Amino acid sequence: MNNRTLHWQCTSSKLVLSGKLDRDTLMVLWQQxxxxxxxxxxxxxxxxxxxxxxxxxxxxxLREIVRMQGDTLIFTGITDKLQSLIILYNLQQIIVSEKETISL
Known part of the structure; x- marks a missing residue:
């Protein structure tokens, strides 16, 4: 895998992201x-x-796109680093992980 690349795969109702999701790699996903x-x-x-x-x-x-379609988007596999970024920007109520949904 190129270290400057974002990859994704859609399976049924799940989008699986891999690689790097940053300002240098997200444009192709943004366009689609x-x-x-x-x-x-x-x-x-x-x-x-x-x-x-x-x-x-x-x-x-992406969460907003799904919300506008009348559905709820769940995130799985949130790492500690990503969780720290979510907390830093106070997005805990927006980026909801699977385990948080289960515990409600």
């Missing part, structure tokens, strides 16, 4: 976001090596 997010209700982020604030902003935007 509406078609990719059709029928997606889970994003698996466990294989992301790096996420910066631009990547986090894209995740928030």
């Amino acid at each position: 976001r509406k078609s990719i997010m059709t029928n997606i209700n889970t994003i698996d982020v466990r294989a992301l090596e790096r996420v910066d604030s631009a990547g986090l902003a894209l995740l928030v935007h």
Whole structure:
């Protein structure tokens, strides 16, 4: 895998992201976001090596696309580093992980 690359795969209702989700890699996903997010209700982020604030902003935007479609988006595989970024930007109520949903 190229260390400056973002990869994704859609399976059923899940989008699996891997590689780096940052300002240098997210443009291709951004350009295809509406078609990719059709029928997606889970994003698996466990294989992301790096996420910066631009990547986090894209995740928030993808959540909004799903919300506008009348569904709820769940994130799985949130790493400690990504969780720290989510807390830093006070997005705990927006970026909801699977385990948080189960515990409610």
